[in-house]
Amino acid sequence: MIEGRGLTYAYGATTVVRDVDVRAESGRILGLLGPNGSGKTTVVRMLTGIVTPRSGQVFLDGRPLGSFTHRALAQQVAVVLQESLGDLPMTVADMVLLGRAPHQTTFSRNGAEDHRIAASVLRRVGxxxxxDRVFVGLSGGEKQRVMIARALAQEPTHLVLDEPTNHLDIRFQHELLAMIRGLGITTVIVLHDLNLAARYCDDVLVLQDGDVVAHGPCADVLTAELLQGVYGVGVERLDTSRGIQFLFHPLDDESVPPAEPGHAKEKSAR
Ligand SMILES: Nc1ncnc2c1ncn2[C@@H]1O[C@H](COP(=O)(O)OP(=O)(O)OP(=O)(O)O)[C@@H](O)[C@H]1O
Structure with a gap:
């Protein structure tokens, strides 16, 4: 479980995340949702120890994040950030092998088992x-797959992904998220695509201007009413045999009837 209590963060005098309680339950996928600039990446950076909250605390399986060494943390938590698509002049295989570092000692670098795991995770992400390609020469989507493979090579118990699908084609978006579901590990994932969130996340936390506006199981939280208020677009929610699907339209599109009121309340905080 990854838990943040009362997380607040400010850049200079500007507070961008305010008193956020967030809980990614063991073995479940938590989606972090919200418009651009609402604070999703900032929450991810606090949850993974990249930045320290101005106030509040993060716990990993009940233990304060600050009590872990870098190595112990990397053995448990793998992180793929948007900015981690670097331009390093190394091969894809070497890039993925970097994910094995937390499990290696100075004298046991890249043994046969590490190579087997690297090949296996590369296969998993297609x-x-x-x-053998040089990482810097890959397309955006290819780089994204490799960075996810590197995270999987860490064999983490917790996975944190910031917009992992943004460069991926539609088929691989689904393949990737289905594969992550199959891992069954505690996952926090920032998504902009609300249909993907509804399909693959167990729970969601919705941010607006640095505040939590809803937190709980997808089906309860993601009402047309809530999404319309948060994103400022018209939303129609269809509960189909294949799960929840959303249709979106501009609010001033008068050819579309207004959304039915949702059945869940805002602030369904746990
Ligand atoms: N280095 C920085 N210096 C100053 N302000 C920043 C910095 N990084 C982010 N911010 C501000 O903090 C707020 C939250 O940003 P954050 O990146 O967490 O939002 P986000 O929800 O992840 O956005 P997006 O969906 O666009 O990726 C925004 O107003 C942003 O402009």
Whole structure:
């Protein structure tokens, strides 16, 4: 479980995340949702110890994050951030092998088991054929797959992903999220696509201007009413045999009837 209590963060005098309680339950996928600039990446950076909250605290399986060494943390938590698509002049295979570092000692670098795991995770993300390519020469989507493979190579118990689908084609968006669901590990994932969130997340936390406006199971939280208020677009929610689907339209589109009121309340905080 990853838990943040009362997380607040400010850049200079500007507070961008305010008193956020967030809980990614063990073995479940928590989606972090909200418009641009609402504070999702800032929450991710606090949850993973990249930045320290101005106030509040983060716990990993009940233990304060600050009590972990870097190595112990990296053995448990793998993080893929938007800015981690670097331009390093190394091969894809070497990039993925970096994910093994938390499990290695100075004298046990990249043994046969590490190579087997690197090949296996590359296959899982559909990038085995890229192993010998230079990372910097890959497309955005290919780089994204490799960074996810590197995170999986860490064999983490917790996974934190900031917009992992933004460069991926539609088929691989689904393949990736289905694969992550199959891992069954505690996951926090920032998503902009609300249909993907509804399909693959167990729970969601919705941010608006640095405040939590809703937190709880997808089906309860993601009402048309809530989303319309948060994103400022018209939303129609369809509960289909394949799960929840949203249709969106501009608010001033008068050809579309107004959304039915949702059945869940805002602030369904746990
Ligand atoms: N380095 C920085 N210096 C100053 N302000 C920043 C910095 N990084 C982010 N911010 C501000 O903090 C707020 C929250 O940003 P954050 O990146 O957490 O939002 P987000 O929800 O992840 O946005 P997006 O969906 O656009 O990625 C925004 O107003 C942003 O402009």
């Amino acid at each position: 990038a085995r054929h890229l192993a």
